Amino acid sequence: MKVYLNKWRSGTVNNEQWQAIIQNDKNYDGLFYYAVKSTGIFCRPSCKSRPPKKENVRIYTEAKEALEQGFRPCKRCKPTGLRLPDEEWITQIKAYIDNHYNDSLTLHTLADIGHGSPYHLQRTFKKVLGISPMEYMQQIRINKAKEYLVTTNKPLVEIGAxxxxxxxxxxxxxxxxxxxxxxxxYRKKEGHPHE
Incomplete structure (x- = not known):
């Protein structure tokens, strides 16, 4: 397998690398690492995390290249033994929730996105922030709802959606x-301007 190392350069994913990623082929571990732009995480080809969108994948021949480009090591496959510190990992999950609070997110979805187990995510999130990921998402949603209630005259159905x-x-x-x-x-108490 090492013969491929010379023909591969850091950059966009080719078909052979893509097949290795979606098949979690451990024979390619050490030959390249793949980073996912949408999550900011990089992995080994054998990582069991949910396959990313191909257009979000960037290939690196060395882990240090991915690190230098601002990508963080996956919690699940720990490329080259590196591990993302808990605080940074939770900051990434928190940022994902902040930007996707209106999506249908579950603990399993968030764990998958963050390349960790639901149990580990729940425990670590609570340790770092003092609340669970779902409690955090609920806070974000309710704060957004308060904003809509006071600044718009949208009906509850639209705000809920x-x-x-x-x-x-x-x-x-x-x-x-x-x-x-x-x-x-709440809308009445806060003096909704449109009523």
Whole structure:
């Protein structure tokens, strides 16, 4: 396998490398590393994480190149034994939630995106931030809902959909649990400018 090292350069993924990545082929470990632009993480070809989109993949022949380009080592496959510090890992997961709070995110989805196990993510997130990933996402969603309630006259259905909580009874229940008020009461109390 080492014969391929000379023909490969850092850059975009070729078909052989792509096949190694999607098949988690450990025979290619050490020949190249792949980094994923959308997550900021780099892995070994054998990594069991969810396959990335091909257009987001960048190839590096050495782990240090990926590090120099700002990519962080995967928590799951630990390329060359490197490990992303917990605080940095949680910062990346937090940033992902901040940018995708309106998506249908679960602990498993977040763990997959962050290249870790759900159990490890839950435990580490709580250790670093004091709350679980789902509690954090709920805070982001409710804060966004408050913003919409005060600055727009959108109906609850639209606000719920915009923050990733399309189930309106659930949205109202969570909102009241967090704020002590229903969304309607909150809008009225905060002096919605359009009413």
């Amino acid at each position: 915009a923050i990733g909580m399309a189930n309106i009874p659930y949205f109202i229940t969570v909102f009241k649990k967090v704020t002590g008020l229903t969304p309607f009461q």
